[in-house]
Amino acid sequence: MIIDDNHYDVILIGSGAGGGTLLGALSAAGHSVLLLERGGVMPLEDQNLSEADLFRKDRYHPEEKWFGTDGDPFSPQMVHAIGGNTKIWGGVLERMREQEFSGVKLQEGPSPDWELRYADLEPWYERGEEIYRVHGVAGADPTAPARTGPYPAAPRPLEPFLVELRSALERQGLHPYDLPLSWSDSAVDPTGDAELFGVDPVRTCSNVTVKEHARVVQLHVNPSGQEVRGVEVDIAGQHWLFRGHQVVMAAGAIGTPEILLRSATDHHVRGLANGSDQVGRNLMKPQLTTILQLATAPNSGRYARGHGITDFYWGDKNVDFPLGSIHSGGGVLQDALFAESPPVLSLVTKLLPDFGIDQLASRSITWWAMSAVRPDPHNRVLLRGSQLQINYTPNNREAHDRLVYRWIDCLKAVESDPLTLVTKAAPVHPRGEAPLPVIGGACGTCRMGSDPATSVVNLEGRSHEVHNLWIVDASVLPSCPSVGIGLTVIANALRIAEAMKASL
Numbered sequence: 001m002i003i004d005d006n007h008y009d010v011i012l013i014g015s016g017a018g019g020g021t022l023l024g025a026l027s028a029a030g031h032s033v034l035l036l037e038r039g040g041v042m043p044l045e046d047q048n049l050s051e052a053d054l055f056r057k058d059r060y061h062p063e064e065k066w067f068g069t070d071g072d073p074f075s076p077q078m079v080h081a082i083g084g085n086t087k088i089w090g091g092v093l094e095r096m097r098e099q100e101f102s103g104v105k106l107q108e109g110p111s112p113d114w115e116l117r118y119a120d121l122e123p124w125y126e127r128g129e130e131i132y133r134v135h136g137v138a139g140a141d142p143t144a145p146a147r148t149g150p151y152p153a154a155p156r157p158l159e160p161f162l163v164e165l166r167s168a169l170e171r172q173g174l175h176p177y178d179l180p181l182s183w184s185d186s187a188v189d190p191t192g193d194a195e196l197f198g199v200d201p202v203r204t205c206s207n208v209t210v211k212e213h214a215r216v217v218q219l220h221v222n223p224s225g226q227e228v229r230g231v232e233v234d235i236a237g238q239h240w241l242f243r244g245h246q247v248v249m250a251a252g253a254i255g256t257p258e259i260l261l262r263s264a265t266d267h268h269v270r271g272l273a274n275g276s277d278q279v280g281r282n283l284m285k286p287q288l289t290t291i292l293q294l295a296t297a298p299n300s301g302r303y304a305r306g307h308g309i310t311d312f313y314w315g316d317k318n319v320d321f322p323l324g325s326i327h328s329g330g331g332v333l334q335d336a337l338f339a340e341s342p343p344v345l346s347l348v349t350k351l352l353p354d355f356g357i358d359q360l361a362s363r364s365i366t367w368w369a370m371s372a373v374r375p376d377p378h379n380r381v382l383l384r385g386s387q388l389q390i391n392y393t394p395n396n397r398e399a400h401d402r403l404v405y406r407w408i409d410c411l412k413a414v415e416s417d418p419l420t421l422v423t424k425a426a427p428v429h430p431r432g433e434a435p436l437p438v439i440g441g442a443c444g445t446c447r448m449g450s451d452p453a454t455s456v457v458n459l460e461g462r463s464h465e466v467h468n469l470w471i472v473d474a475s476v477l478p479s480c481p482s483v484g485i486g487l488t489v490i491a492n493a494l495r496i497a498e499a500m501k502a503s504l
């Protein structure tokens with residue numbers, strides 16, 4: 001093993017929504033930071049602006065295989081790159097609702113209290129929206145929480161057929177709003193991400209060192225087991241040891257518990273920082289179903305997500321539990337998630353045999369239904385020998401099914417409205433639920449809390465057991481809301497950065 005000569009203030013592992021954002025905050029404060037990222041810079045042609053080869057099998061799947069609940073191997077949909085999964089995300093950045101921090105009563109029981117309140121995150125949500133240049137309209141989403149300021153930029157213009165569709169939805173009594181989007185205004189790569197807004201602005205600063213294709217394999221602790229003294233990294237098959245004052249995990253909701261579990265010692269037999277046995281447990285990923293609607297006029301198939309609908313967020317007529325949110329999907333050729341729904345594609349092929357991907361892209365409108373899930377300790381990331389096992393059974397199913405059927409009813413109503421000219425009535429609306437490999441929105445596997453018996457890090461993101469170990473990624477989220485968690489991960493990383501600066 002090669003031992004690096006330098007000693008950094010902070011070693012940061014992972015450059016996605018949490019890590020990329022934290023890098024910007026710490027380097028601006030003058031601290032020396034070493035960023036270790038398993039991937040490299042993602043080529044432009046592989047990013048959000050995708051062509052039809054999005055449908056090429058396993059385009060966004062690293063070569064590794066994990067084992068699923070049934071014991072079968074699968075290849076996860078995620079990317080290892082500077083910017084992490086934000087390189088392929090939809091860029092929709094929404095805030096969690098106030099009530100979700102104190103625990104919401106879901107159909108299957110309450111989601112947990114965060115021990116933090118919306119007010120604790122609000123300034124950081126605002127800062128995160130500035131950094132990621134979120135385009136949106138304050139107050140447009142009827143369920144959005146109170147905010148102190150406007151969005152940094154106005155929403156982007158919608159495709160003309162989506163403008164017409166909005167009026168059609170409004171005629172049904174629904175309240176569609178412009179989804180808040182991270183947008184860079186760059187002609188070649190418009191979707192904002194953690195590389196563009198987190199890493200790039202600081203990567204040439206003298207206090208920042210970025211190592212790409214650097215896969216962290218293990219953390220090494222001192223004899224008492226209370227401090228990380230070295231971070232072992234595989235770089236091109238050669239093992240290196242890096243040393244730093246503070247070590248921050250931002251390897252994502254799967255990568256972070258993986259590294260901690262691999263770092264077991266005599267002091268930490270179940271894995272590092274795992275006295276509570278919570279590392280890897282409580283894995284959550286939102287329930288996601290894509291629903292297809294036929295369009296009358298062709299569209300480009302390449303556009304960002306447009307409308308949000310939260311009319312059923314908290315329930316429905318005679319339903320007093322939350323159902324979730326609806327998004328109009330990005331163009332079929334642009335939305336990476338859509339390519340992960342083979343059930344939809346096979347159904348479309350059966351129903352419309354002459355419908356190739358190109359026709360599908362230009363003659364359809366996609367919708368996403370998203371519902372919350374509850375933490376369950378049996379849903380977990382664990383090691384099976386040297387490989388990862390993901391045990392996962394979705395919950396809160398009835399709420400999600402109700403949302404999907406309710407939305408299909410709304411689409412039928414829109415289609416039977418004689419004033420609506422942009423959609424076409426269809427006998428069925430093909431739909432498909434995102435399968436286990438769609439795991440890029442996962443969270444909860446190293447949750448934060450004040451009680452060391454039931455959480456991995458405290459409310460400032462610091463390990464209860466290992467003094468110089470922090471976690472700033474999606475792992476620390478105690479619950480999984482019905483909106484994307486990207487902005488909450490960003491805001492929480494900015495919040496934790498303040499506590500961390502005080503320790504440096």
Ligand SMILES: Cc1cc2nc3c(=O)[nH]c(=O)nc-3n(C[C@H](O)[C@H](O)[C@H](O)COP(=O)(O)OP(=O)(O)OC[C@H]3O[C@@H](n4cnc5c(N)ncnc54)[C@H](O)[C@@H]3O)c2cc1C
Pocket residue numbers: 013014015016017018019036037038039077078079080081082083084085086088089090091092093094214215216217250251252253255256259336337439440441442472473474475483484485486487489
């Ligand atoms: C297709 C898709 C669309 C999405 N759309 C949205 C959206 O519109 N809105 C939204 O809010 N969210 C969206 N998400 C989810 C969002 O991208 C994630 O919630 C967010 O990126 C999580 O941030 P993170 O910092 O926890 O992890 P990540 O962004 O996943 O970053 C983790 C980083 O750690 C690196 N890493 C992992 N292991 C190691 C290791 N051993 N050594 C070194 N580095 C390592 C990875 O390579 C990666 O760069 C989407 C996700 C996907 C996949």
